[in-house]
Amino acid sequence: MRKLFPTSSSDYRKIVNHYGEFYTKEFLKRIPEQRKAACVTSLIFDANARALDEVNKALGYIRRLSEGISKILAKYQLIIQRHAQGFLLLDGLEGEAHQQQ
Numbered sequence: 001m002r003k004l005f006p007t008s009s010s011d012y013r014k015i016v017n018h019y020g021e022f023y024t025k026e027f028l029k030r031i032p033e034q035r036k037a038a039c040v041t042s043l044i045f046d047a048n049a050r051a052l053d054e055v056n057k058a059l060g061y062i063r064r065l066s067e068g069i070s071k072i073l074a075k076y077q078l079i080i081q082r083h084a085q086g087f088l089l090l091d092g093l094e095g096e097a098h099q100q101q
Helices: 010-029 034-101
Strands: none
Touching: 010 034
16 A cells, blocks of 8 residues: 655655655645654755765865865975085085096
8 A cells, every 4th residue: 555645754764755845845735744744854864965975075076175185285395405406515525526627
């Protein structure tokens, strides 16, 4: 036998995900008053959970991006240090050449 009204919060979530906001409002009009509070609470918790999940994804992306940037900066810093050491060696060799002349 088919259920007339959703009975669990997952049923409400399925309705929202499948039918969208307009149909959710229509379902809410047809749900008995004693079930409306549970339904609305479930929808709010689900929306908050989805929003929090999106925020966590964005924060994870930002963290990975900043780690990548710090690796790039460290790589360039190492390149700059090696170039500086190379120039110091060249300066030292030029100084020795002048002393030998």
